[in-house]
Amino acid sequence: MSRWRGLVVLALACAGLDAFLLAGEGIARYAVPPVAALAVLAVGLAPWAGLVGVVAAMVLGGWLGVPTESPALLPATLAVTYLAGRSAGAWPGVAGVAAVAAAAWALDDFGVGTLVFAAVVLGTVWTFGRVVRRRTEAARAAGEEAARVAAVDPVAASGQVVLAERERLATEAVAVLQGAVTEMRRVAAAATDSLGEEELTAVHHRGVVAVQELRLLLGLLRQDPEDDVEGEGAPDQGGRSGSPSRARGRWPLWHEWVTALLALALVPVDLVGPDALGPVALDAGVALCLVPLLQRTWPFVAALLLGGVPLLALALGAPPLDGMSEVVVTVAAAWRVGASGDRVLGAGLAGMLLSRVVYVLGTDPGNLMIELAIIGMPVLAGAAWGEKDRAYRTARDQATTLHEAHGAIISAAVTQERLRIARELHDVASHAVGAMVLQAAAALSHREQDPARARRALAVVDSSGADALGELRRLRSVLRGDARDEQPPTADLAGIVARVGEGLDVRLDAATLPQDPVTAAFVRQVVHEGLANASRHAPGSRVEVRVGQTPAGWVVDIVDDGAALARPAVQSTGYGLVGLAERARALGGEVTAGPMTDGGFALRASLRHTDPAAERVDA
Known part of the structure; x- marks a missing residue:
């Protein structure tokens, strides 16, 4: 309407x-x-x-x-x-x-x-x-x-991206680890009967390669994800360079050069014929050709040329340049005044209009409407363009800001999800693969002196591999959303000591344990990581595991006295303690770890009470 x-x-x-x-x-x-x-x-x-x-x-x-x-x-x-x-x-x-x-x-x-x-x-x-x-x-x-x-709800969008990332990793990352564990079990089963050195070395080598692959995979997961979400860039819809509202630059833009050169090329044409103008008009025409080159970078000088030169020529008794050259310059300047609202150049344009009106009224009043149209039409059209251009830029900037904000939310969500998956993969695979490598090394060292012990070690390789495959399948189901990640309600430290602490002299001191599922899961992860590290780096050592409660929260200490067996340590992924520290920070706690002055290694994790009135249970 x-x-x-x-x-x-x-x-x-x-x-x-x-x-x-x-x-x-x-x-x-x-x-x-x-x-x-x-x-x-x-x-x-x-x-x-x-x-x-x-x-x-x-x-x-x-x-x-x-x-x-x-x-x-x-x-x-x-x-x-x-x-x-x-x-x-x-x-x-x-x-x-x-x-x-x-x-x-x-x-x-x-x-x-x-x-x-x-x-x-x-x-x-x-x-x-x-x-x-x-x-x-x-x-x-x-x-x-x-x-x-x-x-778009950025939280919902990030949830969709996280789901896609989770399913992709469930297919790719878990498949890589499943292949490594399955291959290690196959090689161990083939070496059980013969206990040949070559076969046992192959078992151990395949385990070391699996650890290296896992380390690489965890490193990739911990890198910042690339922003490959389709549509998150703010497209420049219909944008054009060189708009009149652009900030001032040092050099004229390409369309300003085209306008100036076109006007200059038309000066000789306007001076040919029976109505040819004299030297003053020629000088005025050449001076006006500089206006397009100066109107953006030096608007005051451009305004003086645009309005001052025609008025000066008129004052000297010479008519201003009356032809297409003047029209080209005037139209370009009028467009810019309308589009950008340049008041300085607008003053020069008013001087040009005044000179033309005075000249036309004295020579051919019937052309007054044409003179007004030559300036008025581009001013009005430029104003319409400027209004739409401002609306375009405002909407584009708004879309860009929203894209960046949504992208940051999505990127943060994906990063957190990748870190969570990296920790899960480490918990599921790193300890199991490390134990398999450790037992493979034991089988290799005992194959001649104690074949029965070597075969028991290979059996542990097979059982640990089976457990790892089961955990990987569970993890894949959880990542795909096919099952929930159900954790034991309590810490269940005795089972962890029996499974992970094999080959260690573990002394467990945990009179009370947290019943809160989150705290219990964290304690279980700390003990699991501490014993797994001791098995890798200090096999045969004595390890003290203490879980205690303070007024502020829970404290877990795991201290070993150093390696008791002359056996090379098993290479780890190097991300276990990093992931543990991330979990602790997320729950408001902290993790410290390092060698002790008298030998051995100490790991301490503290976590504040999530519910001070929570029920405590005996170990």
Whole structure:
């Protein structure tokens, strides 16, 4: 409705101007303006209808004796041409503008000058409308994108991405570890009967390779994930470089160079013919060609040239440059004033308009409307473009900000999920693979002196591998969402000592244990990690495990006295203590670990009470 209201106002304004300019033209003053008004209104139905209406008004005016040089139909013609550029397609619009120019050419007895002038003026106005339309579409698309992104719940989006990442890792990472453990079990089973050195060495070597693969996998999981979420970049929808509202730069932009060179190339053309101007006009024309190069970087100097040079030439008694060179410079400056609101350049444009009005009123008052249109039309079109450009940039910046905020939330969620999966994989696979490597080394060292013990070690390799495969299958089901990660309600430290502390002299001191599932799981993980590290790095050592309660929370100490067996330590992934510290920080606790001065290694983990009134149970 607002669009039609605007068209009605524009149609009435064009009709009023036509009637004013047709004063003294008899019946044409009353017949032509209504047709021009209908042409403006017809654009609301179809662009081609408006252009046809303009041609009809031109033909009617010619039939009623309106002189071809009369500017009466200029307002309606420019309005319809601009609106056609705003709404018509590329080729239909070009064809319609060509039809209007051809009609003007035919009504002026096929004068070449009329054809060139009409084609240039109408083509320029249509281009204005086309450019504004493109920016309007870009602003609309950017607004829709901003609204779409604003409607997205970043938490829900991050949940979807986390689910996809979880399922991918469940397929890829777990499969790698399953393959390594299965291969190690196969090689161990093949070596059980023969206890051959080559077979046992292959078991141990395959285990070492599995540890290295696990270490690499955990390292990759702990790297920052790449932001490969589709659509998270803020697209530049319809953006164009070199907009008039850009910040000032040091050098002119490419379109400013094109405008200046085009104006300079037209100066000699404007000085040829019977109406050739003198040296003053030539100097003025060359000076004006500098305006496009200076209007953005040095607007004050550009304003002096644009307004001061024509006024100075007029004061010296020489008419300003009257031709296409001046039109090119003036139109470019007027567009910039409208688009960017440059008041300094606007003052220079006002000086140019004043010089032209004074000159035209003294020589050919009938061309006053043309002079006003040359400046007014690009100012209005530039203002429309500037409004849409600001809307576009605002929406684009809003979409970019939302994209970045959502991307940060999603990236943080994915990072946390990858760290969680890395800790789970470490807990499930690292300890089991480490124990398998340790037992493989034991089988290799006892194969001649104690074959039965070597076979028991290989059996442990097989059973540990079976347990690890079961845990990996459970983990994969949890990651895929097929099952819940159910943990024992209490710490169950005795089972951990029996399973992980084999080969160690473990002394467990845990009179009370937390019943809170979160705290119990953390204590279980600390004991598991401490004993696994002692098995790898200090096999045969005495290990003291103490779990105690303080007024602030729970404290777990695991201390070993150093390696008791002359056997090389088993390589670890190096991420166990890192993951343990991350868990502790997430729960408000801390983990410290390091060698002791008198030998051995100490691991301490502390965790504050999650519920001070929680029930305690005996170990």
